[in-house]
Amino acid sequence: MANVSKFDRADVLEKATQLFWERGYIGTSTRELQSALDMRPGSIYAAFGSKADLFATVLNHYAQALTEQLNTQVMNNANALQAFQQLLHDLVLCPNNTRPSEMCMLAKTLAELDESHSEILSLVRTLLNQVEARFADVFTKAKEQGNLPAGTDVVAAAKTLQISIIGWRSYLKATRDTQVVEQQIEQLFQQLTHPIH
Amino acid sequence: MANVSKFDRADVLEKATQLFWERGYIGTSTRELQSALDMRPGSIYAAFGSKADLFATVLNHYAQALTEQLNTQVMNNANALQAFQQLLHDLVLCPNNTRPSEMCMLAKTLAELDESHSEILSLVRTLLNQVEARFADVFTKAKEQGNLPAGTDVVAAAKTLQISIIGWRSYLKATRDTQVVEQQIEQLFQQLTHPIH
DNA sequence: GATTTTTTTGAACGAATGTTCAAGTAGCGT
């Protein structure tokens, strides 16, 4: 089986995402990748370049999947804010324990690496920024739909949410206390819809 | 120079903390440790056991230093809440960029490692829990001093703060936007002292 | 069906990993 047919790129990327997400960039060896992807080193290097390149591809894949979920499940919804809260609830609390890590993969990578991996780090920064911008989009839509006060600073709200999500998911990994996080999500949306004056 | 005299344990631990904090547990090699500590492998292993043992010692050292700072600078203060806010401000924003990482070392380790390093992970969980308990102590003191409403749930407040700090410091590493974090600290203490009813 | 083109294979590379240990060395008690 060679030439053209080869492997299913989407499937392979998904498997690589799972492994990197669980083990981290440094913590994942290329041999573990080889067995997880069921590919030999030559093929992996021909297809993706290096370990760092594959990881970058995986990060893009991860962020794009998140963005698509936001578009299909939230932006195309008559009540974007409610759909957003629901999605966040599911994404953060993750009823089925099917995820490789409680942490957001971007936040996990941000925490793991120092400036000696500046290329990956700046990609993570870019992607986190992109996600934050989509959060702002959602809030803008919610404002248009009349579910957020007209005076809401959507950019500030997006920043706050980004900070909160990273905190929630870290706290979840630390304590596994879903109740606290559930309350915090509700509280944040409460404050957004009914701010202090 | 042998027998008894040996090395300065506090100094060596501090240097190990710096390196581990910057590079992470997996990302720090024992050779890097050897040159950072100016010790040969045999000495390190005789003094601390293994890389994992040294890292555990470092984590305890880190958490204890934090607790001591909390005791001396906050608990022994006539206005514990104000001193606490000041300490948090300095600790999170870190005017001199002298720290190995913007992240909290406990949060960084929590993010880095998966369950295959269960011993270290459970130590991190314990230490985060201890720190959170000290936060609650501070809030209790602030309540006694009349700087927090009598009805304040100090445990819940400590959890919220723990979540926030992790979020803030991660966000700081991602964006370097000190302004946003400064505002968020102020806002959180605002909400603590003047909650909604 | 022979040739070309592209991919896969898996052994192999040098470097780096965490760790060990025999040998060396310096301060202690006597």
Place this chain on the structure above:
DNA sequence: ACGCTACTTGAACATTCGTTCAAAAAAATC
């Protein structure tokens, strides 16, 4: 002064690391 003890040293160990590449294999082209 001299062994005794305790610590340090640095070479060496067996693995594992990320990566390469010649050879094999399989589709595509003619």
